[in-house]
Amino acid sequence: MFASRHVVRRVALRQTRRWAHTxxxxxxxxxxxxxxxxxxxxxxxxxxxxxxxxxxxxxxxxxxxxxxxxxxxxxxxxxxxxxxxxxxxxxxxxxxxxxxxxxxxxxxxxxxxxxxxxxxxxxxLGNMNKVRSFDPVSGILVADAGCILESLSEYLAPHRHIVPLDLGAKGSCQIGGNVSTNAGGLRLLRYGSLHGSVLGLEVVLPDGTILDQLTTLRKDNTGYDLKQLFIGAEGTLGIVTGVSILAAPAPQSTNNVVLALPKFDNVLPLFVEAKKQLSEILSAFEFFDREVYELAVKHGQGRALNEEDIEGAECFVLVETSGGKREHDEEKLNGLLESLMESETPLINTGVLSQSPSQFASLWAIREGLTEAVSKEGKAYKYDISVPLAKFKEVVDATRERLRSKGLLHADAVKHVVGYGHVGDGNLHLNVVAANYTPEIEAALEPFVYELVASYRGSISAEHGIGAMKTHALHYSKGDVSIEWMRRIKTLFDPRGIMNPGKVLE
Amino acid sequence: MRPSAARLLNILVPVKRTIDYAVKIRVNPDQKGVDLNNPFDEIAVEEAVRLREKLKDQVKSIKVVTIGPPKSIDTLRTALAMGADSGVHVEIPDSAPSPEPLGIAKALRAVIERQKEGVDLVILGKQAIDDDSSQTGQMLAGLLDWPQATFASKLVVDAAKKEANVTREIDGGLEELKCRLPLIVTTDLRLNEPRYASLPNIMKAKKKPIEKLSASDLGVDLTPRVETLKVTEPPKRVGGGKVENVDELIAKLKEAGITAVKA
Incomplete structure (x- = not known):
């Protein structure tokens, strides 16, 4: 009864949705x-x-x-x-x-x-790919929107700085797109969101006017901060053509370790412990479950852990530290690892500590390769959600049960329901890997997942944005008043509705 | 019947601290020596550990040895965390020039001669990725007058017979050698894939013994005999240009002095 009502509603939505933007x-x-x-x-x-x-x-x-x-x-x-x-x-x-x-x-x-x-x-924007300026004293980088994230990292490396943003797609994604989608990624825990690190933008507005807010000021309290509107607007209010961003000093020392946990319940106490003992050098705390780890190994992402190290593990956590002095960082990290291993009620089974930059990269490759591994395994339904940390596993399990109860959990329909994400940011990537995209699976998942998220007062899109996929679900995370004002802002900037039509707002 | 002591293998694995291959290096970097292990040496350590996993108690000891500045001890700790039993660090001062293969080979010979129970098998990387000399293993075999099997891609040891079968990748195929122990083996990339060091093993490695020696303890001279004249970066690549059409391309070619050849 409950389910069929939603299916009907869903079909109705689809019809209006397809034509709403036209x-x-x-x-x-x-x-x-x-x-x-x-x-x-x-x-x-x-x-x-x-x-x-x-x-x-x-x-x-x-x-x-x-x-x-x-x-x-x-x-x-x-x-x-x-x-x-x-x-x-x-x-x-x-x-x-x-x-x-x-x-x-x-x-x-x-x-x-x-x-x-x-x-x-x-x-x-790919042809707009020049760095406009970099000030090694303040660390402020001004670049064209089409600069590839990794190229910016390479540009900054000899100046001992890094982009305060890193994500799996770094080899292809562009800084303008990162800003327009307010991309989160792997360094958010340490460096915060782009709403903080972007200092200025150059935007071409929908009537062709150039809005030049490409300032390089850390502080500028002169009225409305217009640039914030374009961060995460997904190109619906204008086209970001230039970005001024605060680069962070490159850490002199980085380490990482992958820990194998006997049960998910240990993730949160482990996070608390890591924060307490590593404090300022903790730069990433990433979680992935056993099932998605197996997919990563199957599809050759990174080098697999030793058999005995993964035995009995329900999930894994990758902890990264970055700091200014290797001996100091290693002492802290070793202190944490020793206390974890020697504890009477250990939170972890075991773990592997990278011994060299190549192993460091190879451990990260497992985590960063999860997205790609999922895509190689099948057609992925991706839900990028913010929920309270303690609910990560509950969400994955509830989704899997839902699909099982619908008779959709088998090799020809849904092959895997997996979870991974940024524990530090409360951001879970719920991935449903199917043999094919089908209306039945979609109907079983939506609005089920969105309602589940709404029940925790979570966000239906933590870092991926709304795009075309989630316009109809915006209301699960934003109230009527919010949506109404978003609509007014859209109309104010873009009265003819030419900018990225059908995205973000229906 | 208890196997006699003579059948037990003692393995020695020499390792070298180099800059990690994943790190972009420049000539004369001011922050030198970011890290650790020569990848071929890691493969050598891994192979020794795998031999023990296969041959169990027949492998009596795995000892790793490194010759280098104080920081080289990290390289030994990593090898110990992978499963070696003990280490030898032949320490040279930070200020000393890098020793050359012949000096290293002589030092290794001296280390081997110090081992009371002898050494049955020496596994080392086919080359270090910093100087690419690829000489140490061969020189060591020559100094000891032992058989050598270089660039190994497969190693099967029969401890009872004191024999080893070694497969080498050579031009045009695979070569299989049967060698008598004691033996020098140098490792190629495809021999194995080294493991990560797991936390319990890293903890254990901290308690494993490392013997510290100096060149004079071994009675060897590590002073280089070859003088390095100059080290330079390869010339920077100059970016190409795009042309709009064929005419422009031909004009550019002519400009560069390239002309058509009449058939």
Whole structure:
């Protein structure tokens, strides 16, 4: 009874949702538009299946599909401007014509926010990839939006600084996309969210105006902090073209250890203990369950732990320390490990401590490779949720039970229900790995998962954003008043609704 | 019948502290020596530990030895955490120049001669990733007049017969050697994949004995005989350029002095 009611509601939602974004005003790109863009941009910056260019559709496919191959757009035209001025002229034209624009960075998002829903124009920032300035004294880095995160890390390395943000997709994702999605990632525990570390932005507004807030000030209390609106707006309010960000001094010493835990209940006491003993050098505390670990090993992510070290482990925790002096850090970490191993009621079974930078990388590769391993195993339904730490396992187990009760937990439907995430941030990645994306599985999961999260007053999207995937579920985390004001802000900036239509708000 | 003591194997694994291969290094870095283990030596330690897992009590001891500055002791601790029993640290001052393969081989010979129960098998990396000399194992075999099996990708030891079968990857195929112990084996990359050091073993390793010696204790001279003239970075790669069309490409080629050849 309960379930069928939701299925009905879900179908109804789908219908309205599919067409809700297609406001009648939005136009398709025409050959005339392409001719206009040719006046703004060099030929190498335009890909279009329309005449006279008639680019092969296959060349546009990386822009039309997300990397999980879950979301598919039908854009005819991809523009790759190299300057803010070019972006501004493109946007101005699209606004006049009422053409929808999807700003795209590395297209590594997980919620379909960076691919068109229909045939919107794709504006790829990849060609804007220059560092504009870096001040080694203050650590403030100003860069184009299209700079790849890892390239920025490499740029900063000789200056002994790091980007205060790190995530598995670092080799492809771009800083503009990171900011637009308010990406969280692996260093959040230590360096906080982008709302704190981003000092300024340059944004092309939906009418083509350039909003220059690219300041390099740590303190600036002069009225409304407009840039905050664009952090996490997923390109629905404007296109981020430049970012000023506070880089952190590079740690002189880093260590990591993977601990094997006999039961999930030990994760929280372990976290408390790690915080207490490691204090300022604790830089990551990541959790992954046994099942997803096995997937990582199966799909060759990182080097597997020894058999005897994983025996009897229900889940694992990766602890990273970074600090200024190796001897000091090692003493603290060893102190923690010794007290854990010698305790009368041990929280851990055992663990492995990296002995060299290559082992350090290889332990991280297990954790960072989980996303990829899940994708290789099957089609993944990904729920990126914030719930109270103690509920992590409950959520995974409840979801698995739900699928079992629906008769969907077998090799041809759902193969695995796994959990991993950032314990330090209360952020769980609930992944349901299926043989195929099917309406039955989706109906069993949604709104079930969202209701579960709402019952804990959690967030249905901790760090992945709303994108196209969760617009209909926004209300599980945001009240009516909040949504109404979000809508007003959207209309204020983008009255014609051209910016990333169908994303964030329905 | 109890196996006689003569059948028990004593294994020696020499290891060298190098900069880790995962670290980007520059010539004359001001923060030198980020870390630890020569990967081929790690493979050597792993192989010794695996031999014990296979041959059980027939492997009596696994001793690791390193010759290097005070920090090299970390390399020994890692090897002990992987499963070696004891260590020998031939310490040289931080200020001393890096010893060369011949000096190292002579020092290793002296260490081997000091072992009361003798050494049946020496497993060492085929080369260190810092100087790429690939000479120590061979020189040691020459000095001791022992058989050598270099670049091993598989090692099977028969302790009772005091024999070993070693597979080597060579150009065009695999070569299998049968050798009598005592034997020098140098390891290639495919021999095994070294394990992580687990916490209980790291704890245990702290209590394992490490004997500290100096070059003079061994009666060897580690002073280099070769003079290094200069160390330079490889030339920086110059980025390529893009051309808009064929005409421009041809113009650029002509500019660079490349012209068409008439058939």
């Amino acid at each position: 406001q009648p005003k939005l136009q398709s790109v025409t050959a005339d538009d392409v001719a206009h863009f040719s006046k703004i941009l060099p030929a190498t910056s335009i890909l279009s299946t329309l005449p006279p260019l008639s680019t092969a559709a296959s060349e546009l496919s990386p822009f039309n599909n997300d990397w999980m191959n879950k979301y598919h757009g039908n854009s005819t035209t991809v523009l790759r401007p190299r300057t803010t001025q070019e972006v501004s002229e493109i946007v101005k034209h699209c606004n006049e014509r009422g053409i929808g624009i999807v700003p795209q960075g590395g297209n590594t998002g997980l919620v379909g926010g960076s691919v068109p829903i229909q045939d919107e124009l794709v504006l790829s």
